[in-house]
Amino acid sequence: MFDAAHTRSLTGTVREFQWTNPHSYIQLVVKNDRGKDEEWSLEMGAPVYLYNQGWRRSTVKAGDRLTVTIAPLRNGDKGGLLLKAVTADGKALGKAAEVPP
Amino acid sequence: MRRRKMAYGLAMAAMLCAAVSCAPDRAPTRAEQFAALPDWSGIWTSDATEIDISGYPAAGMGGMGLKLIGGKAPIKPELQAKMAAQLAAAMAADARRKAEGWGYPLMMEGVAPMQFLVTPEETLILNFYRDIRHVYTDGRQHLPEEDRWPVPWGDSMGHWEGDTLVIDTVSVQLDAIFHTLLLPLTEDAHFIERIRRTGPDHMEVEMRIEDPAVLSAPWVVNFSYHKAKGLDRLIHNVFENDRSVVEGDSLTIAPPKD
Numbered sequence: 001m002f003d004a005a006h007t008r009s010l011t012g013t014v015r016e017f018q019w020t021n022p023h024s025y026i027q028l029v030v031k032n033d034r035g036k037d038e039e040w041s042l043e044m045g046a047p048v049y050l051y052n053q054g055w056r057r058s059t060v061k062a063g064d065r066l067t068v069t070i071a072p073l074r075n076g077d078k079g080g081l082l083l084k085a086v087t088a089d090g091k092a093l094g095k096a097a098e099v100p101p
Numbered sequence: 102m103r104r105r106k107m108a109y110g111l112a113m114a115a116m117l118c119a120a121v122s123c124a125p126d127r128a129p130t131r132a133e134q135f136a137a138l139p140d141w142s143g144i145w146t147s148d149a150t151e152i153d154i155s156g157y158p159a160a161g162m163g164g165m166g167l168k169l170i171g172g173k174a175p176i177k178p179e180l181q182a183k184m185a186a187q188l189a190a191a192m193a194a195d196a197r198r199k200a201e202g203w204g205y206p207l208m209m210e211g212v213a214p215m216q217f218l219v220t221p222e223e224t225l226i227l228n229f230y231r232d233i234r235h236v237y238t239d240g241r242q243h244l245p246e247e248d249r250w251p252v253p254w255g256d257s258m259g260h261w262e263g264d265t266l267v268i269d270t271v272s273v274q275l276d277a278i279f280h281t282l283l284l285p286l287t288e289d290a291h292f293i294e295r296i297r298r299t300g301p302d303h304m305e306v307e308m309r310i311e312d313p314a315v316l317s318a319p320w321v322v323n324f325s326y327h328k329a330k331g332l333d334r335l336i337h338n339v340f341e342n343d344r345s346v347v348e349g350d351s352l353t354i355a356p357p358k359d
Contacts, residue, residue, distance in 0.1 A: 001345075001351050001352045001353065016359070018342055018357070020341055020342035021340065021341055021342065022338055022339070022340055022342075022343055022345075023342070023345070025344065025354075027357055041344070041354045041357065043155075043156070043344075043354055044154050044155060044156060045152060045153070045154055045155055045156030045157075046156065046229070046336075046338055047336045048214055048229045048332070048335065048336040048337075048338070049152045049154065050154055051331060051332060051334075051336055052146075052152070052214065052329050052331040052332045053153065053154050053331055054331055055154065071155075073353055073354065074351065075348060075349075075351070075353050077354065079353070079354040081155050081156075081157070082154065083153075083154075083155050085154075093154075094153070
């Protein structure tokens with residue numbers, strides 16, 4: 001489903017953060033090479049795993065700028081598995097120590 | 102039945118009075134019964150597999166490294182080819198299957214965060230997939246064989262040996278709707294677990310599996326857990342927003358509903 005051997009980086013604006021089961025998703029709007037907006041569906045773990053790593057439902061909001069590292073879908077669709085997310089001010093999201101329970 | 106309960110009550114009284122201060126000629130109070138039990142509070146997760154924000158282990162997407170799926174079981178030589186084919190088919194099917202939980206014994210690997218509720222009569226073991234095991238410790242026995250039926254979590258009876266919970270489990274259903282399909286055992290498999298807390302933040306499990314139809318010798322598997330550092334509550338799984346859809350031989354992500 002995901003190509004872990006060819007990870008890539010995307011920078012864009014969050015349209016929606018779906019804090020849902022069985023997976024969470026970030027809908028990220030990214031400008032393509034021709035300057036046209038494209039929406040990517042970025043899959044994450046279930047809320048229990050995000051919560052354990054310090055994420056909360058409010059950690060990512062619509063309008064946030066993010067740079068993400070993903071393992072893209074093998075079929076070439078605009079989607080992938082989110083491996084890392086960094087905010088516009090350079091803060092990596094994802095470790096429990098950064099956002100105490 | 103009354104005689105068995107009385108014997109259990111006296112045994113319980115002797116055990117508890119060794120652990121707490123009370124006269125051995127009377128039944129322990131409710132508070133004394135609870136005070137004699139180990140503290141397994143908190144939310145526990147596997148030492149071997151820590152799940153990252155991706156939903157996969159932080160070490161990579163190369164699999165969960167589950168011991169019960171790892172193919173290290175002493176499978177009888179004449180069954181190895183058949184079991185390997187069955188396992189490969191199950192793994193392929195699993196990528197497209199909507200599992201309702203992990204079932205037993207896979208849930209005990211602890212990849213899905215889990216909780217133990219220890220009471221004098223039973224220990225409840227549950228995880229984020231809503232798998233639930235009732236481990237009865239009040240002296241009751243398994244149902245007679247002719248009255249048992251296989252279920253995904255088996256039929257479990259337990260007793261305490263000091264601070265170790267010893268569990269005897271039979272009648273485990275290896276059903277396709279649960280991940281337990283990946284373990285190529287029969288419904289006659291017999292499981293004996295020894296679970297204990299080994300430190301403030303650690304627990305250990307030894308699981309012995311006997312299944313003479315499949316295994317050439319008993320298979321002993323060990324797991325260990327630590328307290329999940331970021332979890333102060335268990336957030337259970339449902340399928341409210343299942344966007345994984347089949348496309349050809351694989352899965353892809355369905356567009357958002359909005």
